[in-house]
Amino acid sequence: MREKILSYIEHNSRIDLEDLAMMLGTEQAMIVNELEAMENEHIICGYPTLINWDKASVEKVSALIEVRVTPQRGMGFDKVAERIYNYPEVNAVYLISGSYDFMVSIEGHTLREVADFVSAKLSPLDSVLSTQTNFVLKKYKDHGIIMAEKHVDEREKVSL
Amino acid sequence: MRNPLNKTITEIKPSGIRKFFDIVAEMPEAISLGVGEPDFDTPWKVRDEAIYSLERGRTFYTSNSGLKELRIEISEFLKRHYDLDYDPLTEMLMTVGGSEGIDVALRAMLDPGDEVLIPQPSYVSYEPCTILAGGVPVAINLKEENEFRLKPEELEAAITDKTKILIMPFPNNPTGAVMEKADLEPIVELVKKYDLFVLTDEIYGELTYTGSGHVSIASFPGMKERTIYINGFSKSHAMTGWRLGYVCAPQVIIQQMTKIHQFAIMCAPTTSQYAAVTAIRDCDEDVANMREEYNDRRRYLLNRFKKMNVKCFEPYGAFYIFPSIAEFGMSSEEFCTRLLKEKEVAVVPGTAFGDSGEGNVRISYAYSLENLKKAMDRIEEFINELRG
Structure with missing residues (x-):
């Protein structure tokens, strides 16, 4: 359930x-209880909204930054991640396999803002060895939802 | 000038749904719960395979019977899902949708005057196809109290010396009724006793919501030799526009059917057949996901009608529910016309599927929850007004 x-x-x-x-096929009260329990257990971490900012005529710049770090003694990557994810500009931080360690997604209002974050805050962190910033040019799909077009029902009337 | 037309076809009435949808077409704002095709897109990997086949230049005819590779996959699928054992090379024919299979089977099997038993309410093509094949359609009026399942006594009462074929339209459009194993057993006995053939239209077989899943009448001992099994990709794999179905039957029947198919059609669409290899081989999970979503919507509608206190038996198949509107003292057609005009919601009168559909309406749940909810709110309003 x-x-x-x-x-x-x-x-x-x-x-x-x-x-x-x-x-x-259940009662509403049961769903309410389950949701509350899952919120408490932090299975449900929030209820954000997926917004196509391109259409909202609000300037937004986002970037995916590949970050290589040296893990801190005794604490591994988690402590480094914490230093990074506590910045409000940071949308998401993933520890990943491959040729670098973290994928950091950040969002700002201008290119300058994003660049400043990388040069003034992220890069100077002790454990950060290198960064590579990839600006997002266009978002096609997010959270399983295709951003480009709204689905319309094109089924025609047919006898069946 | 001479009459250009054939007498038989001019005497056949156009489909009742058609007439109703002509009215709907003039009301663009109406919410429709009338369409009998999946609202899901064909799984992307299937579409991708079709594109690839076009890139590769696979644009020729296939053999008349259909792509061999596809028939082999289908035979595996039928074994895996329904415990059916058909030789892909001699007992199978790829058709232009399940509907071509129905037409061609009847034409290959009927002599003038042969009677075809058609349990109703059911899909609109059995009767006209029987007539066009020279047969005589005989309706068996299924009853709501039996959840529109076919009962052995109803079948036996309809059998005459001329009866040749029993059509088995389950899971059923428009009622959503299914025939479970225990329902089929006595039917199978009668079919054997009276030496009948069964044309079983199992196009909705994958959309069955009973715990035990769909059971094919062809899987009963001694039934394979008297069964013409129809299935296709339209409903299960959301592939209506691809026009691809198949028939499995004894070799002697398939041989004659292939002749008709060869002269009238040549072969089923090639691109669709290549794409269908992926559909049948790799899409069990996609089908299961769609089935689960249909099932949630089915429960939603049933619970809505329950709350409204509208009589509605629980259907376990296809994507239709068939609530009773008898309490309102009007015909199904009148109910649907008024619902459309007063609340702009389109549902289909049960009588479009045979006289025994009187007193019921067909509601399709091949729609998003958002749509279903909006429509059900309006139906609830309408019903409250009728009850005063």
Whole structure:
């Protein structure tokens, strides 16, 4: 049941809970309880909204930064990650396999802002060996949702 | 000038759904729950395979029977899913949708005057195809109290010396009814006793919501030799526009069907057949995901009607529910017309699928939850107004 609830709210966190209960053949109260429990257990970490900023005529610049670091003695990568993810500009930090260590996603209002963050805050960190900044030119799909076009029902009337 | 037309075809009535949708077409704002095709896109890997086949220049005819590689995959699929054992080379024909299979099977099997038993409500093509093949359609009126399943006594009462074929339209469009193993057993006995053939239209087989899953009548001992099994990709793999189905039957029947198919069609669409290899081989999980989502919507609609206190048996197949509107004292057609005009929601009158559909309407849940909810809110309003 938890998995079903999660798979629905992952795609639509605003789903009407009464509707969801009817689809899953259960009571609304049960769903409310489960959601609360999962929030407490930090299985559900938040309910953000997916926004196509390009269409909102708000200037946004985002970048994916590849970061190589030296892990700190006794604490591994987690301590370094913490130094990075605590900056509010940082959207996401992933520890990854491959030729560098962290993938850091950051967002700013201008190119300058992003560049300043990298040169003034990220690069000077003790454990950071090198960074490579990749600016996002266009976002096609995010969170499983295609940003470009809204799906329209093109089915024609047919006798069946 | 002479009458250019054939008498038989001019006497056949156009489909009842068609007429209804002509009205819907004039109301662009109406929410429709009328369409009988999946709202999902064909899985991307299938579309991708089609593009690849075009890039490779695979644009020729296939053999009349269809792409051999595909038939082999289908035979594996049928074994894996329904415990059916068909030789891909001699007992299978790829057709232009399941509907071509129905037409060609009837034409290959019927002599003038042969009777075909058609449980109704059911898909609109069985009756006209029977007539066009020179046969005589005989309706078996299924009952709501039996959840629109076919009962042995109903079948036996309809059998005459002239009966040759029983059509088995399960999981059913428009009722969503299924026939489980225990329902099929007595039917199988009668089919053997009266030496009948069964044309089983299992196009919705993958969309079955019983715990035990779909059971094919062809899988019963002694039934393979008297069964014409119809299936296709339209419903299960959301591939309606690809026009691809298949028929499995004893070799003697497939041989004659292949003649008709060869003269009338040549072969099923080549691009679709290449894409279908991927669909049948690699898409079990995609199909399962779609089935799960349909099932959630099915439960949603059932619970909505339950809350409204509208009588509705629980259907376990396809993507339709078939609630009763008998309590409102009007015909199905009148109910649907008023619902459309007053609340701008289109559902299909049960009578479009046979007289025994009177008193019910077909609601398709091949729509997003958002759409279903909006439509159900309006239906609820309508019903509350009718009840006063």
